[in-house]
Amino acid sequence: MSKSTASSGLPGPVRRYGPYAFLGVVAIWTLLPLFWMAISSLKIRRSMFEFPPTIFFDPTLQYYVDMFMGSNPVTPFLINSIIVALGTAVLSVSLGTVGGYGLSRLDLRGKKHLAFWIISTRMAPIVVVVIPLFYLYSYLNLLNTHLGLIIAHTTFNLPFAIWLMRSFFDEVPEALEEAARIDGATKWEAFRKVSLPLVWPGMGATAIIAIVFSWNDFIFALIFTSNATQTMPIAASQLVTQTGTLWGRVMATGVVILLPMVTFGVIVKRHLVSGLTMGAVKE
Amino acid sequence: MAQIALNHVSKAFNNGSIVAVNDLSLEIEDEEFLVLVGPSGCGKSTTLRMIAGLEDPTGGDISIGTTRVNNLEPRERDIAMVFQNYALYPHMNVRENIGFGLRLSTDLSDADIEERVEDVASLLEIGELLDKKPKSLSGGQQQRVALGRAIVRDPEAFLFDEPLSNLDAKLRKQMRTEISRIQEQLGVTSIYVTHDQEEAMTMGDRIAVMNDGTLQQIGEPNEVYNHPANQFVAGFIGSPSMNTVEAEAVRRDGQTVLESVTSDAFTYDLDATGDTNADLPIEVGDRVTVGVRPEDVVLRAEAAAFEGQHHTTTVDVVEPLGSDNLLYFDVGSRTWTARVSPGFEPESGTSVHFSFPRKALYIFDEEGTTVESRNLADPAEARQVTHGDGGDGVVNT
Ligand SMILES: Nc1ncnc2c1ncn2[C@@H]1O[C@H](COP(=O)(O)OP(=O)(O)OP(=O)(O)O)[C@@H](O)[C@H]1O
Ligand SMILES: [Mg+2]
Numbered sequence: 001m002s003k004s005t006a007s008s009g010l011p012g013p014v015r016r017y018g019p020y021a022f023l024g025v026v027a028i029w030t031l032l033p034l035f036w037m038a039i040s041s042l043k044i045r046r047s048m049f050e051f052p053p054t055i056f057f058d059p060t061l062q063y064y065v066d067m068f069m070g071s072n073p074v075t076p077f078l079i080n081s082i083i084v085a086l087g088t089a090v091l092s093v094s095l096g097t098v099g100g101y102g103l104s105r106l107d108l109r110g111k112k113h114l115a116f117w118i119i120s121t122r123m124a125p126i127v128v129v130v131i132p133l134f135y136l137y138s139y140l141n142l143l144n145t146h147l148g149l150i151i152a153h154t155t156f157n158l159p160f161a162i163w164l165m166r167s168f169f170d171e172v173p174e175a176l177e178e179a180a181r182i183d184g185a186t187k188w189e190a191f192r193k194v195s196l197p198l199v200w201p202g203m204g205a206t207a208i209i210a211i212v213f214s215w216n217d218f219i220f221a222l223i224f225t226s227n228a229t230q231t232m233p234i235a236a237s238q239l240v241t242q243t244g245t246l247w248g249r250v251m252a253t254g255v256v257i258l259l260p261m262v263t264f265g266v267i268v269k270r271h272l273v274s275g276l277t278m279g280a281v282k283e
Numbered sequence: 284m285a286q287i288a289l290n291h292v293s294k295a296f297n298n299g300s301i302v303a304v305n306d307l308s309l310e311i312e313d314e315e316f317l318v319l320v321g322p323s324g325c326g327k328s329t330t331l332r333m334i335a336g337l338e339d340p341t342g343g344d345i346s347i348g349t350t351r352v353n354n355l356e357p358r359e360r361d362i363a364m365v366f367q368n369y370a371l372y373p374h375m376n377v378r379e380n381i382g383f384g385l386r387l388s389t390d391l392s393d394a395d396i397e398e399r400v401e402d403v404a405s406l407l408e409i410g411e412l413l414d415k416k417p418k419s420l421s422g423g424q425q426q427r428v429a430l431g432r433a434i435v436r437d438p439e440a441f442l443f444d445e446p447l448s449n450l451d452a453k454l455r456k457q458m459r460t461e462i463s464r465i466q467e468q469l470g471v472t473s474i475y476v477t478h479d480q481e482e483a484m485t486m487g488d489r490i491a492v493m494n495d496g497t498l499q500q501i502g503e504p505n506e507v508y509n510h511p512a513n514q515f516v517a518g519f520i521g522s523p524s525m526n527t528v529e530a531e532a533v534r535r536d537g538q539t540v541l542e543s544v545t546s547d548a549f550t551y552d553l554d555a556t557g558d559t560n561a562d563l564p565i566e567v568g569d570r571v572t573v574g575v576r577p578e579d580v581v582l583r584a585e586a587a588a589f590e591g592q593h594h595t596t597t598v599d600v601v602e603p604l605g606s607d608n609l610l611y612f613d614v615g616s617r618t619w620t621a622r623v624s625p626g627f628e629p630e631s632g633t634s635v636h637f638s639f640p641r642k643a644l645y646i647f648d649e650e651g652t653t654v655e656s657r658n659l660a661d662p663a664e665a666r667q668v669t670h671g672d673g674g675d676g677v678v679n680t
Pocket of ligand 2: 327328329
């Protein structure tokens with residue numbers, strides 16, 4: 001005991017409880033605003049700004065009712081968000097799988113440079129490309145369409161999707177496909193029946209990442225959409241009006257944006273972790 | 284069933300900077316078991332992969348049966364391959380693994396496929412594993428599944444790429460026999476790649492020895508062992524390796540004598556035994572390499588045990604193998620090995636005497652080509668040819 005204490009240079013209790021204390025601080029740091037948002041969405045306006053904040057109060061579901069039943073309901077925004085997120089996921093996963101497979105298997109000259117170029121497109125901040133893309137979109141009549149937003153989101157997800165899928169395919173021994181081809185499979189069948197089923201976790205992880213990006217995106221949605229295609233983050237921003245901010249509904253909308261992702265996250269947590277690490281760790 | 288022919292086949296990688304296979308011509312007969320053997324990197328796998336259709340040759344023709352297959356996809360060649368790492372499909376159970384090829388390449392009904400899978404499984408004694416995933420199987424079991432996957436399709440030919448190298452020694456021996464047995468039973472033309480010369484010797488109807496992408500020799504195991512085409516084959520086939528020493532042919536007292544170049548510790552009088560050397564194509568002044576198989580070296584504790592020429596040396600190490608002992612000693616700065624009977628176990632550092640029959644001698648010219656190989660009908664002859672006077676410590680009694 002004393003020996004190991006000396007070697008780490010920290011007293012025993014610090015070493016034992018330190019990590020938990022640190023994680024606790026991080027958890028509070030992250031969760032407190034969300035908790036605040038959640039309880040605020042249940043408070044009437046007056047008590048929302050009391051200081052110190054009240055923990056025990058009469059909860060109201062008024063904002064949630066307003067959000068779905070009142071003027072300017074959130075439902076169309078929610079539907080748009082779902083369409084765009086799913087579209088982005090499908091497109092990112094399909095193209096990412098094909099691109100990742102190619103990058104993993106093909107014997108291309110300058111493959112490393114190609115791979116770096118693909119990921120480097122992700123390095124530019126979104127705001128840099130939004131304006132040129134806006135002109136391009138208006139020319140192509142993609143403004144204010146679901147497809148336009150899906151393409152924009154996919155463009156930004158794809159580099160990561162390709163890299164992720166590539167690392168998954170790298171883990172699938174080529175001999176498996178060769179064995180399949182000798183067994184009577186075409187190249188396509190070998191891909192479809194042998195390699196693809198083995199990278200399911202990777203496709204899942206890629207889909208999650210795409211959905212999260214698309215669901216949370218604000219800037220593309222703000223610039224490329226108008227009434228018919230706006231997504232949830234825009235709905236929240238519209239509650240900041242000239243006559244004042246509808247804090248209650250902002251909070252409630254925040255909760256509605258957050259809830260599906262949290263639920264989703266809890267459900268797929270295991271797959272996500274195993275998916276992301278499987279690519280990195282050799283069996 | 285079919286014969287396989289390679290006609291001046293070459294394979295270069297990286298725009299010709301790596302020549303993996305160089306002008307290889309081979310014919311494997313119908314139902315033959317050919318072992319392709321050679322050191323690591325000599326192009327064995329590349330050769331096999333070209334036959335399978337996984338690599339395109341950069342030159343030459345490959346045919347299976349009467350068809351030239353150069354332009355056929357692997358699936359059109361009707362061959363089966365067993366990989367070193369088995370390459371079992373991890374997401375399928377054993378049943379699906381074995382049946383995969385049948386499902387893809389035949390119109391058999393599910394019931395027929397099932398029946399054939401079960402037949403093969405019972406042939407390989409893996410019937411109770413059919414519903415397991417490869418991951419939960421031992422190496423030996425995975426190996427059997429891989430074999431089953433090849434057998435079930437009843438192909439024109441089996442290709443094996445070092446299928447046993449991941450198994451432990453005992454299992455390897457067992458599977459060796461089993462593969463030979465199955466191949467014989469099914470009569471399927473087979474090419475078996477290995478870098479293990481012992482595997483080659485025991486399994487092959489014929490063995491083809493490769494080095495550096497080039498075929499060195501092809502022949503029956505005994506022929507390759509007794510009459511290697513060159514020094515490389517001589518050294519590669521046989522374990523422990525053949526003993527060699529570099530020598531020069533000199534004339535002394537009217538006799539042709541081979542004299543070690545590096546030290547005077549070794550001379551061998553070619554004429555002394557009375558066998559004529561009339562047809563031996565070496566002349567006085569030629570540099571040659573002399574070779575003797577470890578089992579042909581006769582070692583005695585007493586010099587008097589020899590009638591004719593013999594040499595004296597000091598024992599380095601004795602390695603008991605149970606069935607016999609390996610004795611290491613120096614000859615002309617090379618370490619030699621002798622395989623002796625287990626009763627003969629001198630202390631290291633002891634002086635011993637050795638000789639070998641004239642008929643056991645291999646001689647290689649400066650290019651390494653064999654100019655003379657041993658001329659013993661069977662290894663046992665070595666003992667009889669050598670000075671019949673008994674005494675303790677006679678080799679291989
Ligand atoms: N795809 C490739 N690209 C470049 N060089 C290759 C490729 N495949 C094989 N080689 C080279 O060709 C040569 C022969 O390789 P091959 O795999 O056929 O050897 P091998 O006899 O099977 O060896 P081992 O016993 O180690 O399996 C080696 O020098 C190897 O580096
Ligand atoms: Mg190999």
